[in-house]
Amino acid sequence: MTVPAAALLSVRGLVKRFPGVTALGGVDFDVRAGEVHCLLGQNGAGKSTLIKVLSGAHRPDEGEIRWRGEVVSFGNPTAAMRSGVAAIYQELDLVAGLSVADNVFLGHELSTAGFTRRAEARRRTRALLDRLGHPDIAPDRDVGRLSVAHQQVVSMARALSLDGQLLIMDEPSAVLDPDEVRVLFGIIRELTAQGVAVVYISHRLAEIREIGDRVTVLKDGRTVATGLPAREVRTAELIALMTGRDIDNVYPDRPPVDPAAPEVLVVRGLTDGDRFRDVDLTVRAGEVVGLAGLVGSGRSEIVETVYGARKRVGGTVEVDGRPLRRGGVGPAVRAGMGLCPEERKSQGLLLDQAVYRNITMSSMSSFARFGFLDDRAERTRSAALTAALDVRPAGVDRVVRGLSGGNQQKVVLARWLLRECRVLLLDEPTRGVDVGARNEIYELIRELATRGVAVVVVSSDVEEVLGLADRVLVVREGRVVHDGPADEIDESRVLDLVMEGHAA
Amino acid sequence: MSEDTAAVPARTQGRAPAAKETGIAGLLGSAAGRNTGLVVALVLLCAGGVVTAGDRFADIDNVLTILRLAAVIGVVSIGMTFVITGGGIDLSVGAIVALSSVWATTLATQGMATGTHWIVMVFTALLVGGACGLVNGVLIAYGRVVAFIATLASLAAARGLAEIISNRKTQIVNVPGFAAFFDASVLGVPVLVVIFALVAVGGWVLLNRTTFGRRTFAVGGNPEAARLAGIDVRRHTVMLYSLLGLCCGLAAVMLIARTTTGSATHGGLYELDAIAAVVIGGTLLSGGRGTIAGTVFGVLIFTTLSNVFTLNNLSISAQAVAKGAIIVVAVLLQQRLARRSGA
Amino acid sequence: MSEDTAAVPARTQGRAPAAKETGIAGLLGSAAGRNTGLVVALVLLCAGGVVTAGDRFADIDNVLTILRLAAVIGVVSIGMTFVITGGGIDLSVGAIVALSSVWATTLATQGMATGTHWIVMVFTALLVGGACGLVNGVLIAYGRVVAFIATLASLAAARGLAEIISNRKTQIVNVPGFAAFFDASVLGVPVLVVIFALVAVGGWVLLNRTTFGRRTFAVGGNPEAARLAGIDVRRHTVMLYSLLGLCCGLAAVMLIARTTTGSATHGGLYELDAIAAVVIGGTLLSGGRGTIAGTVFGVLIFTTLSNVFTLNNLSISAQAVAKGAIIVVAVLLQQRLARRSGA
Amino acid sequence: GNTPQNTGGGTNQGGARVANDEPGKKVVIGFSAPAADHGWMAAITNAAKAEAGKYSDVELKVVEGTNDVNLQISQVETFINDKVDAIVLLPFDGAALTPVALKAMKAGITVINVDREFDSPFAARSTVLGDNYGMGVSAGTYVCDRLKGKSDAVVAEIAGIDSLPLTQDRSKGFADALSGCGLKVANRVAAEFTVESGERAAANLLQAARKIDAIWNHDDDQGVGVAAAIKNSGRGEFFMVGGAGSANVMREIKADNGPHKATVIYPSTQGADGIRLARLAVQGKALGDLVEVEVPREVQLFAPVVTKDNVDRYLPTAFES
């Protein structure tokens, strides 16, 4: 391996251990000025940990980091920032309650003698957001009230405001829609043209081909390949490097839905008086229905309202022909509905509890006799599920907080797989999930469907919706603008529908 | 500054891994394991007692005295463990104890009890305590008043009510049988201590072995996730406060038995004592993590502390200073040792 | 049960949108807007005062009496707003006030002050308060002792120390000039009230207009994010507690001026009063959201309440019950109105 | 009529009834005392209210009891604003309330200081004091008498709230009297004037000392708890002397069936006395049984020992805790 003198950052033999886990077991790679260096690896491979070490948020146990040829140790994030390393973390770490502008300049506030220059901060934030294609986000808004996608944009604005030499992005595209990804790529190109280096993490191989220059693959905390040319290397090779096995067929076969199958979920004229109106949705037993649309189009709100987690102002929801009472989540759960929420950290998980307890949370009564829980049965069933979903590291007694983002997502999925639902609502089920596991999740969804479950999948990945679903609904600004079989529509048509009226 | 621990002082502290617990052996084993620091602190304290007060400390009567002292506040603290684990807080426990004790010892209640059975007094206290807890719970869960404020209001109101009912007089109990029952011993163990033990064991089982307990952790750890997982967070919250109210009612009965009186001054500062015992035991004040065994140790540490001080005839001021220091040492010990045994 | 509000009683409550604040007009406008409920509660309370006590309430002397009463606890509450916004809690404020008051009035200090200038007493009190706060902060941030426990320990220790130093005697001030300065008025406004106003305005600016304030929100709202953003969370935590300690020292000076004494019994239960004022004002007990204006309203509501009671000669127990009810009503009002003006 | 109806159980049985009771000019009296967090303090307020109720020419304003000197100062300020005729003040801390009392006097209000003394003679028109030191002396003398000749006797003391000066005065008087007969306090604990704290302190005390000859308990209200603890322990080798003089303990002394053999009175009628003095001072009257034509500057109440022999005399004015 030849290390050109131009290497901005070079990493050798990096090791980071957590209690009970070695997250990084020897990582080597180099980043050159002006390149987009992609990091690939399965969930739990150590990508996020590597980022945190590079940005000073974690201190490595062993190994050497050279910055512009000199050995450095970033004891804390400030030191890294001063050197010109800026990071966007996977778990958006913004402060709800503070405004967008405050978040952008948090830690490097614009100030005179300790007093914040608020107008200046607002103005610069405005400029950064415009540059990111989001004039719609007001710098004064409380970040906690923005959608996940918009929060991601704020994180990017924050990273840009640091004016770094190295920009690290941990799955920035996971919550963005195609349109926004395009804007993001535009900015990345602009930056690299100025000599800024970008480390880019994504589970979407297509993106890597589009934006990446070189690829480093991590597996189980080690570098298994580095410096691969992003445009030339074969997909199958990458997947084999990441997973150690071959995965060819991403989307499982779709057996035709029995037209006589009972309509399990029937939604008529659903309205929440705010975000969407008059939504009709019917899902038969064994059918997978996909909801496509732009981020912010109201898909999450639709499924949350169907589930009873948001207030239903008008319309009816029926499960197996029985109308659902209003009044919270209870009736929906009792009727056999399940929801995988969009934000796993704040809506889905008990971060400080064991994996198995998170999994059995919605099916506790099936493990209980007279209210007493059978711990052992809970563990056994959970272990079976985590094995099936390949949650790593294995071990149902682990605390969820210590799992990587993708593995946390799998834990939420396992919860509803365990509770054999009649209707399963999945909001971005594969966000942050790696190729291998993604495949397994698709298989599981399909298997559930064949067992007669009615499945609704919300996804910002149009390809995924088309590949996975039997029927596709396109949502635009709170209205369903298309409802038809998935094989009668293609990606560009969906994008057209989605963007219509949007100044893309 | 070590980076992986730098994050949140208060929140990361004491996060021991979920131990594998199975059966009674597991109960003891895991309780001791996770509470090594507390056990060590208690043992040190006892060693201090033996060294400074010799036989007077290591006497069975003295141990029973400590346990009897621990019993009343112990029962309240067990209930408090549930509420705090469930993400709440209750400042009104002392006032509820006072109100229950007063209500259960009014002339009317005592008259009824004399006419029928002393158990009437017990039921009255439990009912009053439970009702107060219910009010707290409804205010907090459905009225959406912050727990701190809601129970602060209850504190004022319940004590005022207790004063009005008792006319600020100490009400002496003279129902036959009542004192006799609670003064008795079972195999040498005073009834009050037996009650405390039963509540502790019951509380442990409820928190660690039942769906109710599991929901408590969920509600305290991430209420939004609990709600989306189909748990009725508000109803559960009401149940938690009601449970604590019941514990306060029971504590009132025990206090009546101990002092032979009901009074509006009973239970002074119980809120601080109970919360301190719970938190020193390792339950997170922010919810989602709670341990009954830790709470029991916490209560024992505080009562043993005051016993050792008294045996040594220390001045109250010096006691206060020493108490502050010992609390900090106990917590630091617990943290260091729990982390070691955890990893 | 309405499902959209089912989430987290304590956490979703009162999350008003970030108002646009510009200049002094913005200060007043936004403060009133976000605190509509509190303002309404205060106005109702005053209306009650006028109706029941007429001119005796609406008298300028009476208003000054209310403000003077509010001043001491007000200064502590402003400091407490910072600590709570930063995700902490401090139970030791009352004890710190006591210790500072005692230390500043020892014979030695007074002797020194008489020899030089009474300002020596003020500096002593501030120094002692600040030092106590520093100890709290270090214990919490670097010792990683839970704030509740650390400050509970300080509470015991500081009061004990105050008793030892003062030998449990009330220490009378006879330094020339001291009393005269603080008893004076500026344009008819007593110095104590002026100090309170200055601290409130200074606190508002510090919290809302400086990087220190921004970071306080961040540290309280999401400490991990704050750390990743390069904020030294632990150092900031220490600063927050030290600031509160300074406020306690200042409150001690004000209390010495008001009573002409230093005593180990000063500041009893200030922790509860201050936390209650802060929380009723709308600062989240879990951190990340805090309002100085709300705190000032909270303090005024409590002090006006007790003034109206005093004027009306209500039965004391009934006062307690009424107080509980009024607190709940004020909070509910604030919630309903803040939500309406917010959304 | 304005003549006080004395239907038994009243608090002024011993008081003089003379022409002074004839209605005079209307007197508005403000009354402030510490928080009624123990029986004696509650009795003080209750007695004051009852006393005021007996006079048609007295209007009493009672404010919430408080242990926060800052709040108590503001209550007095409110009285001053209100232009009451007199203020009867039992301060939480005498020294701390002195400035505001001075202010009231300057405003022409008659201030009657009760129980805890101001540190300026100009701060009150008259002062009604209990005798804390004397209480300790009375208790100590009684203990000495009963333990006559037992030089190795173990004497224990259960004090009240230890941070109050009055507790230290009591303890000092007790120690001084004991040293007169060669005894000293072997074990001392402090409670908080409440039943519960008395029980807790006594339970620990009984463990600390294996053999006790005499216990002096500062406060009969906490004494109920002390008695309960003694009963629980099954011990009875000692006798007990109470303090303050509650009706409860007096009945026990009379029945002679518990550990209490005596109690030392600390009159809970001080507040009531304060009300009477305030009324007289404002109306320009004097004390009936004195030749003096003005209300005296200071009245210090006696701290007698109540035993089985004289209990009947004191029982009627005792407070129901």
Ligand SMILES: Nc1ncnc2c1ncn2[C@@H]1O[C@H](COP(=O)(O)OP(=O)(O)OP(=O)(O)O)[C@@H](O)[C@H]1O
């Ligand atoms: N704070 C922590 N404590 C304990 N273990 C941790 C911690 N952070 C990460 N780990 C472990 O380190 C390993 C690597 O995690 P990391 O988050 O770096 O994975 P990743 O490659 O980013 O995965 P994903 O694609 O799912 O985000 C995982 O096994 C994870 O469980």
Ligand SMILES: Nc1ncnc2c1ncn2[C@@H]1O[C@H](COP(=O)(O)OP(=O)(O)OP(=O)(O)O)[C@@H](O)[C@H]1O
């Ligand atoms: N609590 C809230 N208060 C006010 N506005 C909100 C709140 N939550 C979300 N929004 C707004 O609603 C819009 C919709 O966001 P959301 O992400 O839920 O839509 P979506 O269609 O589900 O998109 P996706 O699922 O693709 O992210 C966003 O613009 C966001 O700012």
Ligand SMILES: [Mg+2]
């Ligand atoms: Mg990751």
Ligand SMILES: [Mg+2]
């Ligand atoms: Mg969404």
